[in-house]
Amino acid sequence: MKQGTRQFWKDFFALLMPFWRSKEKWPAIGLLVVIIACTLGAVFLSVQFSFWYNRFYQALQDYNQPAFWREIAIFSGLATVSVLRGVYAVYLGQWLRIRWRRWMTDHLLGEWLADRAYYRQQLTTGATDNPDQRISDDIQQFVDGTLTLSLSFLGNVVNLFSFAVILWGLAAPLTIPLFGGGGITIPHFMLWAAIVYAIVGTILTHLLGRPLIRLNFMQQKREADFRFGLVRFRENTEAIALYGGEASERQGLLRLFGGVMENFYQLMSRTKKLGFFTSAYGQASAVFPGILVAPQYFAKTIELGGVVQVIQAFGNVQDSLSWFVSAYSTLADYKATVDRLTGFRRSLEDAKAAARSGGIDMASDTRTNLAVETVQLALPDGQPLLEGHGLSVQPGDRLLLTGPSGAGKSTLFRALAGIWPFGKAKIRLPGNARVLFLPQRPYLPLGSLHTAVAYPAKPEEVPAETAAEALRAVDLSHLVPALEQEEYWARRLSPGEQQRLAIARAILTKPDWLFLDEATSALDEATEERMFALLRDRLPGTTWLTISHDPKVAAFHDRHWRIEKDGVAPARLVEAPEAAAA
The missing domain is CATH 1.20.1560.10 (ABC transporter type 1, transmembrane domain)
Known part of the structure; x- marks a missing residue:
């Protein structure tokens, strides 16, 4: 044969x-x-x-x-x-x-x-x-x-x-x-x-x-x-x-x-x-x-x-x-x-198999902090992208990550989320912590608006009034009457409305660790400041890691990581010596 x-x-x-x-x-x-x-x-x-x-x-x-x-x-x-x-x-x-x-x-x-x-x-x-x-x-x-x-x-x-x-x-x-x-x-x-x-x-x-x-x-x-x-x-x-x-x-x-x-x-x-x-x-x-x-x-x-x-x-x-x-x-x-x-x-x-054979060593233990002991991220074709070591985030920190476009900021977040398999890294995560990632373009599942607000939880796990209150908090009160209405919400809502809806999810989820990847980039300056102030007030014990190009966002963070890019060499992840204003 x-x-x-x-x-x-x-x-x-x-x-x-x-x-x-x-x-x-x-x-x-x-x-x-x-x-x-x-x-x-x-x-x-x-x-x-x-x-x-x-x-x-x-x-x-x-x-x-x-x-x-x-x-x-x-x-x-x-x-x-x-x-x-x-x-x-x-x-x-x-x-x-x-x-x-x-x-x-x-x-x-x-x-x-x-x-x-x-x-x-x-x-x-x-x-x-x-x-x-x-x-x-x-x-x-x-x-x-x-x-x-x-x-x-x-x-x-x-x-x-x-x-x-x-x-x-x-x-x-x-x-x-x-x-x-x-x-x-x-x-x-x-x-x-x-x-x-x-x-x-x-x-x-x-x-x-x-x-x-x-x-x-x-x-x-x-x-x-x-x-x-x-x-x-x-x-x-x-x-x-x-x-x-x-x-x-x-x-x-x-x-x-x-x-x-x-x-x-x-x-x-x-x-x-x-x-x-x-x-x-x-x-x-x-x-x-x-x-x-x-x-x-x-x-x-x-x-x-x-x-x-x-x-x-x-x-x-x-x-x-x-x-x-x-x-x-x-x-x-x-x-x-x-x-x-x-x-x-x-x-x-x-x-x-590629994920198992990769060098991204992710582990959760009894520690309370997030430690990036070593990180050498690469593109799928093997080209080196980002290097760094000896960095950590303590509970309650509000960390801002900045750097030039294409330097590897979002890829670092993917590695921290455990979904990027390319490169070598040793990352230690806090055990039993609730983690939520908010990407720049929120995902809105098919179904009712209630389903979209509750995601990734099931709509029956979030009472309708609780979901409605979260919408009001992010200035989406005009959508409350349509909470149980089924539409193609990804098309009906503007990018700014979708990002505010994602902020409402964070309020409902109450994560221990919140990763925001340009999660407010579609908002005007005043609305963006209100959303960060809302997160600060509603989630006082949550640790933030934020990617943003807006310098005004720094006012809501107390630490700063920066990605430095020099020519064709891999970008370097370092902690900026200056602290952002609290």
Whole structure:
């Protein structure tokens, strides 16, 4: 087995087996057993219908009216059972699918969110790999494809052996004459003809359809890239409108869609070639067994009912053997889905491995201060960014961090938050301390305004009146009537309103340590001073670490760290000798 094939099956079972070993396994196994029974029942009914067609057409040929009506009654019973089997096979299959999809979605979301892999993944892989599509679309396609293809394959295997037995008993031998007299006799010729016909079709289908795997993979990726471009446009409509960037955005979106079209044209061309062959193959299979059995019929060695049963049995054997031919497009799409999911999971593992192998040594202990013993931060490409050592922050300190743009201030905060894996550092954090980071651009989750104010806590954990009071404190009293209203608040609120809402979160959370990364940059001077005064009054025991370019903010801090940048050398983190005014 080739290395690539071995790796594919290893990755496939890594996706498949966790659900069947989980707490959900016994209900799922029960459903699967019933669904398999329905699948085998379909084969049993197909065999019964085969014999029924023999008897039915024989009754017509013999002008046997009582036998005709008896077969009609038998058909009614078989048809009723067939309908019930078909309906419950679909219903139970859907039930198993949604349970499996729910478990896989929860499991993959857990892997994505654990250890902040969703953030590190972007840093280590250079792209998000469209995680929204992996979690929403590909899980569904994987579950549907696994059940559909596996049950179809099982049904065809059982169907093959069932009708091969029938064809074995019905098919007469074929004698091929040789020069000089005599000949070669092939026993059970119809069965061997069906096998050879299917094998030739399978080989040709694989040769024609193999490129579909890569094309399906790329089509899903480019569709996701185009969709992400549209979502990004929607998220930034105001900025685009202010810039007047419609022409540039249109060009960029059409470029992304051009990638969709280019790959789709290749997909169309390859699908057309495969379609010509599979259609011709299917059409030929309708008359091929009739041509083979016709000499026996015209020689009157087989009756009409037997001819019909031979043709049906040949068709079933050939269809079962040609499963790969008929399912090739589905298999190509399914393999692309498995490749995307396994690639996504591998990128998560790489992100977590990079975090574990990094030199950022974070530890929490019984100490009450934050100590930066050594820090040597780097960019994802390994380029040194920031160095410093021997710095500490005591409880109750209000520390201001300043420095030139791009020197590593926000990256230092990310390292203190434990989400930056690049570089070497030894950082000691106070144990059991409540920590809150307020970035420059606050995150507003989907849902009500109450949900946005309470975040990261759940809205039910923050009483509505408490949330309303926090909004009033940050001069957002006009939003209180809409507290339980669900809107796209990230679009409705201005940047300044969003930053004040984040300050309200800090008031509600009452953290021991508060990190503010340009958290008031969108506010005017008077409002910014009110917000810092509010934090000072409402959170008297909270330790602050603030990044700001505004010199007036220094009035609310009593210590000052500065990042000094000199040419191409890494920036240096030092404590400024002067103390800010209290």
